[in-house]
Amino acid sequence: MSDESDGKHGVQSLEIGMDIFRVMVNGQRSMALKDIAAAAGMPASKVHRYLVSLIRSGLVEQDPHTSRYDLGSFALNVGLVSIDRLDRIRLGLAAIADLRDTINETTALAVWSEHGPVIVRWERPRRPITVNVITGTALDMLTSASGRVFAAYMARDTVRPLIEREMANPELPEDLRSWPQVEAMLDKVRHDGYAAVSGYYLVPGVEALAAPVFNFKGEITIAMLVVGVQGMFDMAPDGEVVRALRAAAVNLSQRLGYTGSEVSMIL
Structure with a gap:
């Protein structure tokens, strides 16, 4: 045969x-x-x-x-993985739309690809001056908010080659050119529960915030972003935008079955 x-x-x-x-x-x-x-x-x-x-x-x-x-346990795991793959984008799209309505800023959703984070959807706010985000945009690991979030929470073996490639770029900011500097930045992201980038996010004059979304296995599965114009955007750690972003990311994580310690810490 x-x-x-x-x-x-x-x-x-x-x-x-x-x-x-x-x-x-x-x-x-x-x-x-x-x-x-x-x-x-x-x-x-x-x-x-x-x-x-x-x-x-x-x-x-x-x-x-x-x-x-x-x-059995493996059957349950298969079911959870299937739910995660089917629902994370659908739920994420609804989450960034709700977040946009709450803070009236540009919001976006990024997922992981073999080349790093990629924007899969964005929502435009109702204001005369906005930042447009192009769907399909690949984001840097060190100079984008979503890249920093994925770098902070993903396995080091996965993100290290991408980070090292960016560290070889002579145009990289001076405070990110060594591993101790990068580790300090990633430690801060994990401590704060979100990443903030100002001044050199893809294009000058744009600021961005990103927060991690975890799945039922405790893995980062999505980054939720808020993007705004520098000087017209509330980046304060205790400000409305940061609070709303972190709360939205926690809520989406819980809907995807995450019950880890970051939930109680962020709330």
Whole structure:
């Protein structure tokens, strides 16, 4: 049999296992072996063999006291990851729209890509002078607010190559040209719970704030931004814009299932 033909046929045993797993998902409660077998239209002995493999994979677990079967820890994790991937952008778009309405400033959403943070959406405020943010814009790690937030909370092995490439740029501000300086800046971001950039955010005369949004695994998944015109933008740590941004990021993190210590610290 050719590889192409084999690929079209698939793996029948896997499909049978997924049929049994689907019965359990649709059951919406723990189930006895006989009930699973009846719903799947298979002999109980056959279903049991598949359940053993599903248990080993973490998709199913068996209660030792009742012998009933239910979804396992890995199945729950798959569900949470799926929710996170489907909902984070949708919820993020609503969050930056609400934030824009609250503070009447340009707001934006950035996600991580292999080249660093990228703007995926922005919201224009109702004011005569605004800052336009271009969707798809790739942001620097050290001289953008969202880049600093991702650099502060992502794994060092992931962000280090990008940071080192930027540190080699002779136009980088003098206070960011060594690792001790960069580490001090990132420590401040983690301490404050947000990043602030003024004077050299992509273009002169623009200021920006960014706050991290975490998922249920405690990983940064989004950066929420507020962008304004220098001198016309409230950057005060205890000001309305910073408070509203941090509160919006915490609220979105909680909606994505995050329950870590940063929530209580920021609130």
